[in-house]
Amino acid sequence: MEQLKHLWKRLSWVGRLCLAGIILLVAIAIAAPWLVPKDPMETDPARRLASLPGFLLGCDQLGQDVFSRLIYGTRLSLGIGFSARTFALTIGLLVGLLAGYFGGWVDWLLMRLVDIFLAFPSLLLAIAISMVLGHGLMTVILAIAIVGWAETARIIRGMAMEIRTVEFVQAAQAMGAGHTRIILRHILPNCLPLVIVIFAMGMATAILAEASLSFLGLGVDPSLPTWGGMVAMGKDYLWAYPGLALFPGCCIALVVILFNVLGDELRDVLDPGRKGNWLS
């Protein structure tokens, strides 16, 4: 808590704005069932593409309330993004720490694995995974996580290699500390600022990936109100009702911008040495 307060103080106003926006969105996601004016899944042919009083943004081609679907979409978007990112980060941390700390053939082997996963076009790999596992929520989460872990692993490895050579680690080694202890007590805590930055930026990527999969009809069940799925449904009515595709599209853009900018601001605060350097 104390550290969070400290972090808040060091953030610029842009960062604070983004953080506040994200907290607000999380609140919306959690409170979605109590916020929606209508049932987001209720179809009604009579309301097809109609704009009626009480339906803030009108109805889509199945007569579902667009506004309620947008609210629920927050839940799916953030939920899937968060789960996928947590999963990817766990694998990435594990692989990155092991490769960076041990070096040698462990490093060689794990990094070739990373190369292989990075060589597949990420969207196609996600598509192939969802073909093997079948459609569903878990599949989407897994597919995004499997695509995302490799980059995390590569960044963490670089960091671990750097920390390994610092004096306090050598001191711990000299005092007879085991590998596990050094990794968990010395290397991991020093990676944490970087992990927070990676997590924020990774959320942006994961949410974009989920939206792209849903847009292509390869995400979760299309009747569920995901933003990407709504854009896909709306694009057939682009000429007459551009709002159907553009509203959910703007929601995606807003959330991704918030996470990307927050990630940037966090990096400036937590990891000033790397300021402005995006790739390493």
Added chain:
Amino acid sequence: MFEFALRRLLGTIPVILGILGIAFVVLYLIPGNPAETLAGPRASSEVLETMSREMGLDRPLPERFLVYLSRIARADLGRSVVSEKPVFESIIEKFPYTLKVTVLAMIFSIGFGLLAGILGAVYRGGLIDRLCTVFSVSGISIPIFLFGLVFLYVFAGKLHWFPTSAYRAGSSWWPLVLPAFTLGVRSAAFLARIVRSSLIEVLNQDFIRTARAKGLPPFQILYRHALVNALIPIVTVIGLDLSSFLNGSVIVETIFDVPGLGRFAMDAILKRDYPVIQGIVLFSAFVFVFMNFLIDLVYAWVNPKIRDEMFGN
């Protein structure tokens, strides 16, 4: 340099084997008989039997993998379940469209990204810099399909500058401009960022001050001294974008109806045409590995220091 190229080329072999290994494993992970997956649900029992024999399904797994490798080496990616045309042939036929869109997108993104990045670095902290930052943040964050739909709506639908579908593009370039523009926005934004930050770093160094003290005109300092030194990160980004072309293509080609590889992949996925999907995934993974190889060569050529670092000499 030649030794470097050779060693780097050898380094791609484990990666290529790994890619093939994963594709092979996935084929056996798909529920059902692999021969049936490749031959399609409508295949007769004789076809299935020949297929099984060709794939060596009655033999042990390592031998099957060797059979698989030798088929790939002969550019035999099987036949489409739907059209029954050889997959490799179809890929070669569709690739030019995707390549054209990608090349156009690259030209656009390099031009625009460089310009925005240089302006941002030169007018650092000012209004122009702010605008460039807004451009790059939104370019990276806004989903490519939203850009595509907005461009389609405005430039094709309202202004009628472009056709709404590029399906009958044939050999003309005009219908591909809008898809290329859409595909390029993201990398332009990314490039603008990298160029800006690496230029700022270079511009702060002593030799730039010396050049300025010598009285060189600002344009010459920027062009002769600063940009050349900011080249490495720029090459990285360009390479990364070129090789992940298929990611964006799937979406862009679906929106604009471009008859290229991305659209081909999408159709195959919807029809569960497994040989085609596998072929495209492998093809693009190979393109990626090859592009990375080329990028490393360019690196080593631009900066000899890297040549030594890469092998820890």
